[in-house]
Amino acid sequence: MTGRTEPPEPGALWADAEREPEPGHGPAEHGLDDDVQLALYVCYELHYRGFQGVDPRWEWTPVLLALRAGLERDFLARVRSLLGQVPPLERQLDELLTEPDQGSGPSWFLRERGERWQVREYLAQRSLYHLKEADPQAWAIPRLHGAAQAAFVAVEFDEYGGGHPGRVHARLYADMMADFGLEAGYGRHLDAAPAEALAVVNLMSLFGLHRSLRGALVGQFAGVEITSSPASARLAEALAACGAGEAGVRFYREHIEADAVHEQLVRRGVIDELLRDEPELEQDVAFGLAASMLLEDRMGERMVNCWSAGRSSLRIPLADAPVPAAVPVA
Numbered sequence: 001m002t003g004r005t006e007p008p009e010p011g012a013l014w015a016d017a018e019r020e021p022e023p024g025h026g027p028a029e030h031g032l033d034d035d036v037q038l039a040l041y042v043c044y045e046l047h048y049r050g051f052q053g054v055d056p057r058w059e060w061t062p063v064l065l066a067l068r069a070g071l072e073r074d075f076l077a078r079v080r081s082l083l084g085q086v087p088p089l090e091r092q093l094d095e096l097l098t099e100p101d102q103g104s105g106p107s108w109f110l111r112e113r114g115e116r117w118q119v120r121e122y123l124a125q126r127s128l129y130h131l132k133e134a135d136p137q138a139w140a141i142p143r144l145h146g147a148a149q150a151a152f153v154a155v156e157f158d159e160y161g162g163g164h165p166g167r168v169h170a171r172l173y174a175d176m177m178a179d180f181g182l183e184a185g186y187g188r189h190l191d192a193a194p195a196e197a198l199a200v201v202n203l204m205s206l207f208g209l210h211r212s213l214r215g216a217l218v219g220q221f222a223g224v225e226i227t228s229s230p231a232s233a234r235l236a237e238a239l240a241a242c243g244a245g246e247a248g249v250r251f252y253r254e255h256i257e258a259d260a261v262h263e264q265l266v267r268r269g270v271i272d273e274l275l276r277d278e279p280e281l282e283q284d285v286a287f288g289l290a291a292s293m294l295l296e297d298r299m300g301e302r303m304v305n306c307w308s309a310g311r312s313s314l315r316i317p318l319a320d321a322p323v324p325a326a327v328p329v330a
Contacts (some may be wrong), residue, residue, distance in 0.1 A: 010330070016192070020096065020176045024230045026131060030078075031073060031074035031075045031076075031077055031078025031079070031194075032075070032078050032079075032195055032199055032298075033195055034194065034198075034315075036071055036074055036075060036195075036239070037075075037195040037198035037199050037202055038195075038198060039071055040068065040071050040075060040142070040198070040202045040205075040206075041128075041190070041198050041201065041202055042073070043064065043067075043068040043071070044202060044206075044209070045187070046058050046059040046064075046209050047059055047205070047209060048132060048135060048308055049132075049186060049187075058214040072206055075199075075202065075203075075206065076206070077151065079203075079291050079294065079295070082294060083291060083294055086283070086286050086287050086290045087286070088286060089219075089271075089282055089285055089286040089289065092286060092289050092290060093222070093226070093267060093271075093289075094295075096223065096226045096227055096258060096289075096293075097226060097263070099230050102301075105266075105296075105297070105304070106122055106300045106303045106304060107231040107234040107235050107238070108234060109303075109304050109307060109308075110122060110234070110235065110238035110239075111234040111235070111237050111238040111241075114238045114241070114307075115241060115242070116180075116242045116243065116289075116320070117318065117320040117321050117322070118303075118307050119180065119238065119239055120180050120181070120182055120318055120320065121303070121307075121312060121313055121314055121317075121318060121321065122303065123173075123176065123177050123180055123182055124177075124182060124189040124192060124193075124314065124318065125189070125192075125193055125194075125197040125303070125313070125314070126173075126197075127173065127177060127184070127188070127189055127190065128187070128190065128193055128197060128198065128199045128201050129181075129200065129204070130169070130173040130251075131170050131173060131184070131186050131187075132170060132186070133159055133169045133170045133173065133176060134160060134169065134170075136157035136201070136204035136205050136207075136208045136217075137156065137204065137208060137217060137220075137221050138156060138208070139208030139209060139217070140152060140208065140217045140218065141153060141156070142212055143211050143214040144214065144218075144270075144274065145277070145303065146273065146277060147269065147273040148218075148269070148270050148271075148273040148274040148277065150269075151265055151268075151269025151270045152218075152221075152267070153268075153269050154265060154269070155221075155225065155262050155265055155266060155270075158258055158262070162272060166188035167254075169251065169254070169255075172250055172251040173251050173256060175247040175250065175251070176239075176244075176247060176248050176250065176251045176252075178247070179244055179245050179247040179248035180239075180244070180248060182318075189314075190313040191315070191316055192315050192316035192317075192318075193314070193315065194302060194313065194314065194315050196295070196298045196299040196302045197299055198294075198300050199295045199298070199299070200295045200296060203220065203291060203295055204217070204220055204292075204328055207288060211248050213284065213288070214284075215278075215280070215281035215282075215283075215284030215285045215287075216272060216284045216285065216287050216288030216291070217288060218270060218271060218281075218285050218288065219284070219285040219286060219287065219288025219289035219290075219291075219292065220288045220289065220291070220292040221266060221270070222266045222267065222270070222271060222285070222289055223288075223289045223292040223293055223296070224292070225262040225263050225265075225266045226263045226266070226267070227296075228255050228262075228263075229255065229256055229257075229260040229263065232252040232253070232255035232256045233252075235252045236249045236252040236253050236256065239252065241287070271285060310322050311324060
């Protein structure tokens with residue numbers, strides 16, 4: 001792309017941002033579909049690395065922010081409608097800390113019967129977050145204070161490699177992708193990702209960019225750290241079984257030990273301290289945790305259902321994915 005796409009004059013997008021949804025196309029119908037999630041991802045990316053050829057001033061262009069706000073309302077409305085009554089925070093945390101004997105998510109599937117092409121699809125979809133791992137949660141740092149902030153920063157410091165560039169988790173993930181023959185460029189697999197994969201990352205960005213949702217971001221952060229260690233152990237086994245070299249398992253092996261420590265630090269050092277200072281945020285933390293688990297489950301269910309049927313879970317399959325059987329002409 002050459003040149004720059006400059007922001008429009010004020011007022012150019014207000015009509016789209018304020019237009020009432022058509023019957024049958026309200027928040028409950030389209031808040032999680034491909035168009036909404038891709039549009040949100042693009043809007044949010046302006047706050048991260050942006051796009052080549054796109055004027056950086058788009059990041060804070062009021063008309064685009066207004067359009068984004070409408071998409072966010074639809075997104076949150078759909079998530080809330082699917083969640084229904086949010087379980088109490090303590091119950092959610094206790095349930096996540098109880099590892100089942102058998103699960104149904106992608107890490108279980110890949111460990112038990114995963115094939116190399118399925119591992120590659122998993123890595124491609126997850127790259128939308130892991131190539132900027134910890135960046136969405138970093139928005140919480142200036143919005144916390146005291147003991148909660150200190151514990152939060154301690155966890156984030158590990159995510160960024162403890163000051164060592166070669167150990168930054170995003171770098172380790174890129175190395176793992178390369179080990180599996182995947183292009184590891186930032187955002188490289190965006191076009192292929194389905195709405196379910198985009199929604200997981202968009203939720204983090206939405207929570208992170210709104211101070212009013214800092215409690216929800218802490219809940220999301222807790223969900224990631226609590227569930228990461230056992231899932232990482234299963235994934236390390238799965239990737240090794242599919243021919244991974246040392247670089248192909250280092251990312252998940254790093255998370256087995258690190259996140260086992262992080263889960264307690266987040267629960268006791270971040271959540272408990274935050275709620276001691278701001279008890280009114282408990283419902284927000286509970287919502288953030290429940291919402292993130294909901295979207296993770298939706299993403300995992302799509303992958304497993306597609307793989308079980310012998311087809312790609314991506315919108316644009318990788319080269320080694322099975323070719324769909326031709327439909328006979330009647």
